[in-house]
Amino acid sequence: MLPGCGKSSGGSAPAELQLYVAASTAHVIEPLMVEYQNRTGVVVRVNAAASSTLARQIEQGAPADVYLSANEKWMDHLAGKKLIDPASRRDLLGNRLVLVAPASHNTPAMSISDALSKLDGRLAMGDPDAVPAGLYGKAALQSMKLWAAVEPHVAAAKDVRSALLLVERGEADFGIVYATDAASSQRVTTVATFDENTHKPIRYPIALTTQAQAAVNPLFDYLLSSTSREAFEAAGFTFYANDGGDDAR
Template structure:
């Protein structure tokens, strides 16, 4: 009798469906904001578990090209996401611009040479300048546009130290391994005790962040929900706290 009652009790328990895992590949500069946004998204949708992959936007797109199981791609620039759409790797009608940023010139908080303008990067006491790799890191491409426009890129070539993503640029400067670097304002703000923002850099395309659903997503409905959630008041409030602007 006891065994029968136990069996009936267990049968009455609701069946727990396994959580859907949603993989989001996002630009390195989104790391902190997206972790918080992800927690809020999961809380509102108990059946979904997010898994993040943060790196340079160009590298993330290449991973998708190679067949990595990704559901959502969030880029630090429109150009990289546009390539994904053109290659039919991303679903065009799910594209949404959800944030903006600005490029800044930073120096170590202590012991840095006096720099007041981009032209000062040519001074001899500035020996190393950290920037993202132009081919794969949007921040590196923005840096190239700004320095090329100021007719400084060619002359600064011997000083340039190329990083795999914008967070690595920040690390080089914060550790004093480079006298200057070009990063996003949001990243510089997170390390405000280690780096100093010298100036906001212009002369480049607007820094806009778009996201889209990956064409081969195994969870297309949940992926669309996450992209839509990025435009919600809750997600936009988190992005604003981390220094991102409206798209």
């Protein structure tokens, strides 16, 4: 178990714990937290949004106990502000970037260049200047020398799940999302997977905040546990963290 790094609970249970997580992990985190609450009786509030949005909320004083980012940039940002506990930081997850299309369009598998080189409609993606999936997507398209042609067609979304929703609704011809997002939806099809060499490795670092309640330590261990590993791997994530050794049993 990690040592407490912030507020003491004073020997009494906290009213609730606050877990701030990247939007792309919500469909796994939320059921895990229901299970954790049922096992322990501890209430966990999950705030799922773009990693950039969450980091800014924490910077402005939001009462987060744990922060799970979809890239290193925003975790580094909070580290620079001394708002996370550096001893607790570690990579939790990995992912892949894919190009998707509405399932109703029956778009066949093809190369990313073929799909986007003559794009007439919209390309949904997270905000390419802030949202991790958008940053990865922009970097990949720049590496492939497609960004200049594609940029005018970009529908920038507040987070990757919102980008997925645009494609599901048929409001965008294509979307750039994580492989786990595509796998979670029956309303999109994966057209192609981006070569990992076209962008930085997709890593999800996790850390306690400097204001974390001491009572959050068992929850943090649970997020590193074999129970969490099974849930994340079933959803298609790569799980990097060492087993926390506490399955809340």
